[in-house]
Amino acid sequence: MTVLVVENLKTSFFTKAGVVKAVDNVSFSVGAGKVLGLVGESGSGKTVTAFSIMGLVDPPGRIVGGRVLLEGHNLLDCDDEAMRRLRGDRIAMIFQDPMMTLNPVLRIDTQMKETLRAHRAVSREKAHDLSRNALGRVGISSPDERLKAYPHQLSGGMRQRVAIAIALLNNPRVIIADEPTTALDVTIQAQIIFEVQKLARETGTAMVWITHDLSVIAGLADNVCVMYAGRIVESGPTADLLDHPMHPYTAGLIASIPSRNPRGKPLAQIPGMTPSLLRLKPGCAFRDRCARADAACGVAPDITHPTTARTLRCFHPITATAETQ
Amino acid sequence: MTALLELRHITKNFSRPLDLAAKIARLAGADVREIVVHALDDVSLTIAEGEVIGLAGESGCGKSTLGRIAAGILTPTVGARLWRGTEINLLPMEQRRNAALKIQMVFQDAFASLNPRMRVAEIIGEAPHVHGIDIGGDLDTYVDQLMRKVGLDPSFRRRFPHQFSGGQRARIGIARALAVKPELLVCDEAVAALDVSIQAQVLNLFMQLRADFNLTYLFISHDLGVVEHLSDRVVIMYLGRIVETAPTLELFRHANHPYTQALLAEVPTLEKRGHDFTPVTGEIPSPIDRPPGCHFNPRCPHTMERCRIEKPAFREIAPGHWSACHLNDAH
Numbered sequence: 001m002t003v004l005v006v007e008n009l010k011t012s013f014f015t016k017a018g019v020v021k022a023v024d025n026v027s028f029s030v031g032a033g034k035v036l037g038l039v040g041e042s043g044s045g046k047t048v049t050a051f052s053i054m055g056l057v058d059p060p061g062r063i064v065g066g067r068v069l070l071e072g073h074n075l076l077d078c079d080d081e082a083m084r085r086l087r088g089d090r091i092a093m094i095f096q097d098p099m100m101t102l103n104p105v106l107r108i109d110t111q112m113k114e115t116l117r118a119h120r121a122v123s124r125e126k127a128h129d130l131s132r133n134a135l136g137r138v139g140i141s142s143p144d145e146r147l148k149a150y151p152h153q154l155s156g157g158m159r160q161r162v163a164i165a166i167a168l169l170n171n172p173r174v175i176i177a178d179e180p181t182t183a184l185d186v187t188i189q190a191q192i193i194f195e196v197q198k199l200a201r202e203t204g205t206a207m208v209w210i211t212h213d214l215s216v217i218a219g220l221a222d223n224v225c226v227m228y229a230g231r232i233v234e235s236g237p238t239a240d241l242l243d244h245p246m247h248p249y250t251a252g253l254i255a256s257i258p259s260r261n262p263r264g265k266p267l268a269q270i271p272g273m274t275p276s277l278l279r280l281k282p283g284c285a286f287r288d289r290c291a292r293a294d295a296a297c298g299v300a301p302d303i304t305h306p307t308t309a310r311t312l313r314c315f316h317p318i319t320a321t322a323e324t325q
Numbered sequence: 326m327t328a329l330l331e332l333r334h335i336t337k338n339f340s341r342p343l344d345l346a347a348k349i350a351r352l353a354g355a356d357v358r359e360i361v362v363h364a365l366d367d368v369s370l371t372i373a374e375g376e377v378i379g380l381a382g383e384s385g386c387g388k389s390t391l392g393r394i395a396a397g398i399l400t401p402t403v404g405a406r407l408w409r410g411t412e413i414n415l416l417p418m419e420q421r422r423n424a425a426l427k428i429q430m431v432f433q434d435a436f437a438s439l440n441p442r443m444r445v446a447e448i449i450g451e452a453p454h455v456h457g458i459d460i461g462g463d464l465d466t467y468v469d470q471l472m473r474k475v476g477l478d479p480s481f482r483r484r485f486p487h488q489f490s491g492g493q494r495a496r497i498g499i500a501r502a503l504a505v506k507p508e509l510l511v512c513d514e515a516v517a518a519l520d521v522s523i524q525a526q527v528l529n530l531f532m533q534l535r536a537d538f539n540l541t542y543l544f545i546s547h548d549l550g551v552v553e554h555l556s557d558r559v560v561i562m563y564l565g566r567i568v569e570t571a572p573t574l575e576l577f578r579h580a581n582h583p584y585t586q587a588l589l590a591e592v593p594t595l596e597k598r599g600h601d602f603t604p605v606t607g608e609i610p611s612p613i614d615r616p617p618g619c620h621f622n623p624r625c626p627h628t629m630e631r632c633r634i635e636k637p638a639f640r641e642i643a644p645g646h647w648s649a650c651h652l653n654d655a656h
Contacts, residue, residue: 041520042491155608156384185383185547187605190591212520215550215593239598256525258554259594263573266529267554270522273490 009066037221092167096179098159109147157188229285236310246317292316335404337365379556429502433514435494446482492523564620571646581648
């Protein structure tokens with residue numbers, strides 16, 4: 001069952017220097033209990049996409065088009081009050097830095113109970129029990145002690161678990177996680193991904209997992225969208241997309257991961273750097289860095305469906321035969 | 326191969342002296358003690374000429390502290406530092422300074438390590454000018470050469486650091502380090518903040534420079550993929566101690582220490598699809614309050630009674646492969 005549908009979402013920032021199309025015609029959907037990986041480099045528009053869904057875009061930014069359907073209901077039609085009731089209840093967000101979620105001067109239990117009681121009438125005792133259960137679900141040992149702690153008394157991994165527990169409190173239909181494990185160590189990251197995987201399966205919550213790290217996505221996501229300069233350039237089922245990338249950008253990203261290269265040999269690299277969204281030329285945004293680009297790429301490629309499950313924005317995709325050459 | 330830099334039995338503690346109020350409280354009988362962070366505990370490391378050593382471990386394991394001691398930015402609490410066989414601290418002033426110049430550092434955050442009010446040409450050219458390095462000509466030409474070497478357009482020489490992208494700033498940091506003609510570069514998470522496609526470009530630059538200038542690297546990174554790709558030998562640290570070191574292929578194929586094995590098992594890779602994670606439990610203990618015996622014992626799946634009491638010896642278990650684990654004594 002599809003829980004979240006994003007259709008032709010467009011978010012622009014109207015700055016003095018010009019209009020920045022941070023999110024340009026982005027569409028995807030996530031089913032219950034599924035994890036969608038949203039991958040891209042800095043400035044590709046991943047976070048603005050998340051903020052647009054959550055209704056957190058501040059001026060000079062504005063959503064200029066598209067629809068965000070949560071169980072068939074368009075979030076972009078909601079007023080501030082309606083959005084406030086949905087956020088933290090039906091749709092929750094986990095940030096890269098848990099201190100963005102946690103209030104440093106309040107104890108964990110205060111913050112968790114607040115989240116519960118903001119959305120439903122529960123007694124203090126019931127709220128306490130629910131909070132303790134939520135901490136237990138994300139693998140926090142001795143939850144009673146942790147409830148009485150302040151955020152600064154917890155380690156980085158522990159704080160991120162608390163942030164995830166808070167996101168889970170009201171059993172949301174969708175959780176959007178923006179680089180939640182990027183600042184954590186490998187062993188702690190593995191623990192958190194393990195918990196998240198289990199939770200998505202058990203509770204049927206749909207996850208949008210935003211990251212720059214394709215390797216994390218490989219182990220976690222069911223589907224992947226690759227973003228470049230505000231657009232989704234390629235999407236599809238994780239294994240299929242990673243094994244047979246069709247967009248030259250996706251292929252370049254995969255090829256430049258050190259472990260994919262023979263040891264000590266020069267790494268395959270994508271030349272140049274990510275273009276400034278302010279001075280984006282018409283046409284395919286990747287064409288200046290692309291070995292396959294030609295005159296046709298001066299026009300922005302439309303979305304095509306090379307197979308039923310995949311989408312692509314490229315005139316010169318890498319086909320299976322070309323790859324073997 | 327001769328040893329270029331040798332660190333012998335380095336211990337480094339950080340402590341904040343008690344303030345007056347705390348001292349008075351202690352005189353009055355209160356239980357006030359100085360908090361000591363044990364960053365490094367009896368660490369020895371030899372870096373051979375031309376070698377690339379990858380130093381890996383999680384946050385708080387002491388890898389940056391070891392890098393800074395190697396570069397001479399921090400002084401060890403206990404232990405000696407030898408450059409080409411002579412202890413640096415016993416050298417006469419001028420030779421000591423020359424040895425110090427031979428070791429340069431490249432930092433993670435190039436933006437924080439570059440002076441925002443200096444132009445690129447000044448940043449790169451200042452050190453060779455101050456130290457009277459033989460640059461064989463005039464300074465401007467030398468700076469242009471260096472900029473070209475690290476892949477920067479010399480026409481950018483009048484720009485300030487904020488006018489560059491992250492990848493370009495990393496290149497400025499490298500050019501700055503190279504300007505005094507070092508033999509050893511200590512790179513502390515030098516590519517960690519960069520996007521994957523830019524990271525590949527900078528790693529390629531490191532490998533190119535190694536060949537061009539015959540450099541030796543101490544490459545500090547939490548990213549095992551980067552370490553595997555670049556290093557000849559890998560050193561794994563955990564909570565202030567080296568737990569294992571081996572030639573790269575050997576370490577990645579036959580990891581001996583349970584911590585190294587856990588680390589390798591949990592690194593996400595493109596190949597581990599929909600894989601069910603079975604993570605090691607627990608968190609890294611605090612370096613203020615370390616567990617006795619083997620530091621990894623509270624999280625290790627093979628913990629025995631002995632691990633809680635006795636510090637395991639760092640022993641050679643195969644040629645060039647050293648590990649500190651009691652399991653190696655069992656057989």
